[in-house]
Amino acid sequence: MVKIYPRFTEAEIKARGLNPAAMPQHVGLIMDGNGRWAKKRLMPRTAGHRAGMEAMKFCVRFSHSIGVKALTVYAFSTENWKRPITEVDALFNLLAEYFYRDIDELHANNVKMIVIGDLGRLSPKMRGLLETAMERTKNNTGLVFNVAINYGGRAEIVHAVRSLVEEGVKAEDITEEAISSRIYTAGQPDPDVIIRTAGEERLSNFLLWQAAYSEFVFTPVLFPDFGEEAYTSCLKEYMGRTRRFGKVL
Ligand code: IPE
Ligand code: IPE
Ligand code: MG
Numbered sequence: 001m002v003k004i005y006p007r008f009t010e011a012e013i014k015a016r017g018l019n020p021a022a023m024p025q026h027v028g029l030i031m032d033g034n035g036r037w038a039k040k041r042l043m044p045r046t047a048g049h050r051a052g053m054e055a056m057k058f059c060v061r062f063s064h065s066i067g068v069k070a071l072t073v074y075a076f077s078t079e080n081w082k083r084p085i086t087e088v089d090a091l092f093n094l095l096a097e098y099f100y101r102d103i104d105e106l107h108a109n110n111v112k113m114i115v116i117g118d119l120g121r122l123s124p125k126m127r128g129l130l131e132t133a134m135e136r137t138k139n140n141t142g143l144v145f146n147v148a149i150n151y152g153g154r155a156e157i158v159h160a161v162r163s164l165v166e167e168g169v170k171a172e173d174i175t176e177e178a179i180s181s182r183i184y185t186a187g188q189p190d191p192d193v194i195i196r197t198a199g200e201e202r203l204s205n206f207l208l209w210q211a212a213y214s215e216f217v218f219t220p221v222l223f224p225d226f227g228e229e230a231y232t233s234c235l236k237e238y239m240g241r242t243r244r245f246g247k248v249l
Contacts (some may be wrong), residue, residue, distance in 0.1 A: 002105040005061045013066055016232050022239045024192035026070040027063060028207055028214065031056060033198025033222030040222075046090040051224035053094055057102065060145055062231055064109060070144040070188055072116070074206050078152030081121075092122075095149065096129055103133045110142030116184035117151030118159070144188060153208030156183055160209075183209055190214065193238040197223040197230075215241050 013020045031052055038048030056073055063071045076091060083091075106113055115130045122130070130149070160182035164174055180186065190210040194203070199220040203211065217237050221230040242249065 002108040003061075005064045005109050008065045008067070016066075016228075018066065018232060018235055019239050020067065023067050024235070024238060025068070025189045026072065026191045027068050027235075028072045028074075028191035028194035028211070029059060030074045030194065030196040030200075030204065030206055031223040031226075032196060032200055034224060036198060037222040037224040045087060046094075048224060049091055049094055053098055055224050055226045057098075058227055059231060060106070060111065060143065062228060064111070064143045066235075068143065070146065070191075072146035072148060072185070072191060072207065074148045074151065074204075076117075076149045076151070077205055078118070078150060078155055079205065081150075092126060095147075096126055099129050099133050103136060106133075106145065107137050107140065110140045111137060112140040112142065112144045113137045114144060114146045114184075115149055116146050116156075117149045118155060119150065121150050146185060146188075148206070151184075151206070153203070153205045153211075157209055179209065185210055192243075193217055193235075195219065195231075195234045197221050197226050213243070213245055215243065 008016075010020045013023075034048035034052040035045045036048070037051060038045050041047070056075075059073070060071060075095060080091070081088060103113070113133050115134060119127050119130060157179065160179050161174065163182050164178055169178065185207075190212065191207060191214045193215045194207065194211055195217045196202075197219055199218065201216075201218045207214075215238050217234045219226070219230055219234055
């Protein structure tokens with residue numbers, strides 16, 4: 001039996017101290033601190049990644065419940081190949097397990113799963129799994145769940161510009177709109193807020209193009225501990241910000 005995620009009423013959202021009218025449409029999430037979480041417990045780093053996977057599942061469910069339209073999680077960066085091969089393998093095995101086991105549940109909850117990143121470097125098996133998951137959920141109309149795997153913001157921009165040039169687009173037609181239409185999240189609103197856990201305050205090559213006007217919220221909570229309390233508190237902080245977009249308000 002798959003789990004059907006609850007959809008909170010306005011009153012239930014307000015009861016959590018959140019303003020339904022100010023809910024971000026798109027949340028970006030840099031899931032950091034799995035290794036430190038494990039180290040604190042004298043456990044292998046992989047155990048931290050497994051616990052992080054559970055926290056990620058919670059974030060998908062909770063985002064759906066509160067009416068966020070799109071969630072983008074940073075699962076594996078182009079720089080993460082520099083980690084020991086054993087850790088890289090363990091991360092991909094966990095991701096494969098997740099996409100194999102949870103795709104029925106995501107689909108049953110009308111979630112549209114999109115992998116962003118360069119899938120060319122992944123094993124054919126992993127690529128097949130991801131492509132099947134995307135294909136299966138492509139017509140879903142609920143939460144858009146973007147999973148960044150072998151993702152790098154600079155590589156994404158290079159890829160977008162190259163695809164325009166390859167099509168013979170003239171220099172004067174390489175506009176912001178044209179580039180926006182070729183990045184991996186084309187057609188989706190830019191993230192209103194980017195949350196990073198584990199106390200680090202940097203983007204690490206995440207959504208560089210899309211983050212032009214995002215609000216940033218940093219929390220010291222290590223990602224495996226990022227549950228309802230921490231997520232809600234980050235959203236409250238975001239809701240307290242004034243977004244000016246260059247204007248005088
Ligand atoms: C998860 O946390 C991020 C991934 C690359 C999956 P880390 O593995 O970076 O954890 P820390 O930063 O070493 O604590
Ligand atoms: C960013 O976290 C990448 C992911 C969350 C997948 P890292 O832990 O790899 O980032 P740095 O190396 O601390 O910047
Ligand atoms: Mg880290």
